[in-house]
Amino acid sequence: MAIEFGTDGWRAVIAEEFTFGNLEIVVQAIANYLQNNDQTEEGIFIGYDNRFLAEEFAQTAAEVLTANGIQAIIAEENLPTPVTAFAIRDEGLDGALMLTASHNPAPYQGIKFIPDYAGPALPEITDQIEEEVAKVQESGEIYNCESEETDKIKEFNPKSNYLQHLKDLINFSDQSLKILTDPMYGPGAGYLTDIFADTEVEVEEINDYRDPLFGSGMPEPTEEELPELIDRVKTEDYDLGFALDGDADRFGIITENGKYLxxxxxxxxxxxxxxxxxxxxxxxxxxxxxxxxxxxxxxxxxxxxxxxxxxxxxxxxxxxxxxxxxxxxxxxxxxxxxxxxxxDGLLACALMAEMVMDREKKLSVILKEVEKKYGKLISERLDIECGSEEKSKVLERIENFDLNKIAGYKVIDKITKDGMKVVLEDGSWCLMRPSGTEPLIRVYVETSDHELMKKIQTEVRDELQI
Incomplete structure (x- = not known):
């Protein structure tokens, strides 16, 4: 079985591929990477989300690190990913492991390695870890912690330091606000209440308890997944609605009139x-x-x-x-x-509240004013299913995309940092790229007009034959 690190770590279905045995392989590989790069002096923090068996998976990770002579510091409670990352910088650690599948469906769990700079691991790091995974799988050499060694595992809760750091970044006025928040059964529950504790902001939370099934939904703060939050903000006179995903690193923002931003x-x-x-x-x-x-x-x-x-x-x-x-x-x-x-979804929510309090206007009014000042743009992403055989042909068409005009406008620039992005003379643009995790071709379009957007989408799809 190939264990591959995607855009944000390794994720798989619990009990199918994400097993305790496979987790031990991954953590042993990470331990090997740390030792190869002389990053074992200060210790590794281990955070975990609200998913099924999260604490037990975290404990297993801590035991493998300990058996490799690396100080493991495990979270005292379920934590958001940004809080786990913050602990690295706050405590001067060598990095962190986060047990999370973020906004994936309930059957999934995952693990991500966060290096000492407290941000996502870059490809050159995850490539090295994947190489070590293959070596561990081939050799079967995994160091397991003896029972007496578990005493070496420390515990720590970075929550209070993180909250103080966020309060130092944000300047709240004495304006009163009424906010409804939805942490979507994840570890972000309670954080926004604590952030606004010393202000005139009244915070109410829904879905603020642990449910590994996420209320039979997806812990993803999209418009489709937030009907209760949207309806209640609109009908119960809230100033703002905030949502967080399954590990609180992404956000959802609702205006006072129930519009999803x-x-x-x-x-x-x-x-x-x-x-x-x-x-x-x-x-x-x-x-x-x-x-x-x-x-x-x-x-x-x-x-x-x-x-x-x-x-x-x-x-x-x-x-x-x-x-x-x-x-x-x-x-x-x-x-x-x-x-x-x-x-950091918590940061995003706090900043939106700061903005509303600073300008003393409704969020919908602020949006209209900013769009009036700079001009309005509309964006849309199409996710088009594409099987492996067809995908290779589509990718070739993307690479060789050579339309000089789209929807009547000249193509003035082509950008190939990631897929193919074409910029039109009126400022509209379109990006075509494959999904890194699903059998999909993604087509992103941004323009100033809905009719023009449809024309661009149609002509691009015709050219790609999808």
């Missing part, structure tokens, strides 16, 4: 807030699939814009290398200057 909208609203209200300076980093509204705002304020391949790991890498105000991706990840280079 896309992550793209949240990103450009927060960039406008950071430069206008907080007078932040620096660059802006987004993935190739993320809204160009960020580019418009950056241009207005003479800020440099950076574009990366899809995946927050690339955003986080730029945030380590450059002076970045905000980094984000269209799938719901963001971070800001002064925070860890890891996506």
């Amino acid at each position: 896309s992550p793209n909208q949240v990103l450009f609203l927060l960039l406008d807030h950071l430069v206008e209200s907080k007078e932040e300076t620096g660059g802006v980093v987004r993935t190739v699939a993320t809204t160009h509204m960020l580019d418009k705002i950056a241009k207005e304020h003479d800020l440099e814009i950076f574009e990366t391949p899809v995946g927050f790991k690339y955003v986080g890498e730029l945030m380590l290398e450059e002076d970045i105000i905000i980094g984000g991706e269209e799938s719901g990840g963001l971070s800001i200057k002064g925070h860890i280079p890891e996506k």
